[in-house]
Amino acid sequence: MIHTNFTPGPSQLYFTVSDHARQAFKEGIPSISHRSKQFEQISKETTDGLRQLLSIPDNFYIFFTSSATEVWERIIQNLVAEKSFHLINGSFSKRFHEIAIQLNKKAEKLEAKEGEGFTGEISVQDNTELIAVTHNETSTGVVLPIEFINQFKEKNKQALVVVDVVSSMPYPQFDFSKIDSVFFSVQKGFGLPAGLGVWIVNQHCIEKAEALLKKGISIGSYHNIPTLVANAAKNQTPETPNVLGIYLLNKIIQDFLRKGIDTIRRETDYKAAILYHALEQHALLSPFVKDKNAQSKTVIVADCQNHTEKLTKFLLEKGLQPGDGYGSSKKTQLRFANFPAHSKEQYELLVDSLAAFQG
Amino acid sequence: MIHTNFTPGPSQLYFTVSDHARQAFKEGIPSISHRSKQFEQISKETTDGLRQLLSIPDNFYIFFTSSATEVWERIIQNLVAEKSFHLINGSFSKRFHEIAIQLNKKAEKLEAKEGEGFTGEISVQDNTELIAVTHNETSTGVVLPIEFINQFKEKNKQALVVVDVVSSMPYPQFDFSKIDSVFFSVQKGFGLPAGLGVWIVNQHCIEKAEALLKKGISIGSYHNIPTLVANAAKNQTPETPNVLGIYLLNKIIQDFLRKGIDTIRRETDYKAAILYHALEQHALLSPFVKDKNAQSKTVIVADCQNHTEKLTKFLLEKGLQPGDGYGSSKKTQLRFANFPAHSKEQYELLVDSLAAFQG
Missing domain, CATH: 3.90.1150.10 (Aspartate Aminotransferase, domain 1)
Known part of the structure; x- marks a missing residue:
């Protein structure tokens, strides 16, 4: 009999999750319309709670996606016309880079040795539009210090800095003035069933996506940033989302806030x-x-x-x-x-x- | 107190769902790895059961996605280099057409009057690569007869015929020799919580996606057809999927099979x-x-x-x-x-x- 699952995702459920799920079915949550006031209220509580928990500034939008894997694709689609730069320190940062290649971008990379991270100053080419950093590599257990991540913004004003925090959130406290986007999925640090990703972006990301669109570059459809923004403004999602997953995320965030x-x-x-x-x-x-x-x-x-x-x-x-x-x-x-x-x-x-x- | 929810999705849950969900938590399903034998077994039972329930031939692959909305995008990305043709008889078939436009395709359309479907022979341009049909329009309650849908394949051998069955499955019995792909989401006819889509494609779809890839056209990344096929062959998914959703879908399919x-x-x-x-x-x-x-x-x-x-x-x-x-x-x-x-x-x-x- 397994008492504790230390696998890094899907991992151990937070101890309150099954009770919250039972309550959700009792309240008929899985049947509610994603266009209802009730859903909007749940969605708003979730993003408000997350903002409070992680000290996310008001100028960042919070979107729901199906997975962090999806966010890799959406980031490249929405934020890169030609050129991205990827710091690779394990299998997941490598996969992020491969996705940029699959989306026909010129994706540069810098690879660390296995089991090592990066230190010191990293020079990035002037025409780089996106710097992709994996804060915590789930494959190797390598973390990049936040001060290391903070170096990029100042020196590369033309580039957006996006940080994969899939297996570190809610632990790290980022300086949101030094990054443009972070994302994670809920089956790791939030101790929830898989099937939901969270993508957080600032105004620079929105402007970049709109600029690509204006140039005639396709930035995807239902989950492009302008569509996500328009829906998030109403506390809705473009598609019928994983409503139960969002409900459970809200409950866990409230539990985390109570714990502190x-x-x-x-x-x-x-x-x-x-x-x-x-x-x-x-x-x-x-x-x-x-x-x-x-x-x-x-x-x-x-x-x-x-x-x-x-x-x-x-x-x-x-x-x-x-x-x-x-x-x-x-x-x-x-x-x-x-x-x-x-x-x-x-x-x-x-x-x-x-x-x-x-x- | 609501006893019965007649909203067409998210709709009334099938009466066994909450018991299945309770059992899932008891068995620790939300914590299992999506690379485990246990997940592969659940995934295989689900697709085998669906194949039996809907008489889906062996030469069709069954993929899990996050929603039917996602499938609209994946279909256009994977199956159209330039030109699609859309029969529009309501808001959802209209949205499918708009997604093709957003992905920079030449998307032709034929619109029915509101509350009406189509009849008779429809002529399709020779260079059309995809014919998109919405079997059942959730917005207007208009259904297209299966014999009507069956006309396209024979007369348009160069085109793939894809059918949106979001709000009709599992009711209709298609002639799978006359169509190349169908897709739906589980929160409608399967009476499940939202957050899971099912996409069914034949060999012609796989060949088309591979041909686009060979031409250097991006067909997306983690959810492109070749990647989905490679993972489906192992009863896996490219990303960490909605494991609980797949488990519940399997249970409902088994319930439907028992009922007949x-x-x-x-x-x-x-x-x-x-x-x-x-x-x-x-x-x-x-x-x-x-x-x-x-x-x-x-x-x-x-x-x-x-x-x-x-x-x-x-x-x-x-x-x-x-x-x-x-x-x-x-x-x-x-x-x-x-x-x-x-x-x-x-x-x-x-x-x-x-x-x-x-x-």
């Missing part, structure tokens, strides 16, 4: 600290990411080498489900999500279990 | 017959669609003129929620969904209530 974002962040720090410490002390295991500045707080990757299979079995027997290593690291690494759904007690049990593992 | 598609169709016919009869007999109301061949069985529109508001109130008092007329017909029409979730008893109560309405 500071508490959530402090607990995340604590849990990350004890897990990294356990890995560093362990005779057979170690953190995959060596540079402390690049060690993610929200997706922690353990280098387990030929102990991987045995450790997985050992943890499963205790009801702890580790995430497999990503791709080619499946047989040598394990990943541990550290989301608000993972309690301090569950992390303490995980750490004690790792300490007890003798190979 | 013939019974579902027969009950649909019965319910439509008694409602149209009641409207025809009524002193103050009438069917909006006059031509019997164009009268939808699954979305029945009542012309209520200045009785609309009063009738709505009258029905709501009996716990019956009618759907508003669409767009500019909001003040003069009411729409009644006739989906498998609407029981014979509920329809009989609706019909008796209409008969009792004296204005």
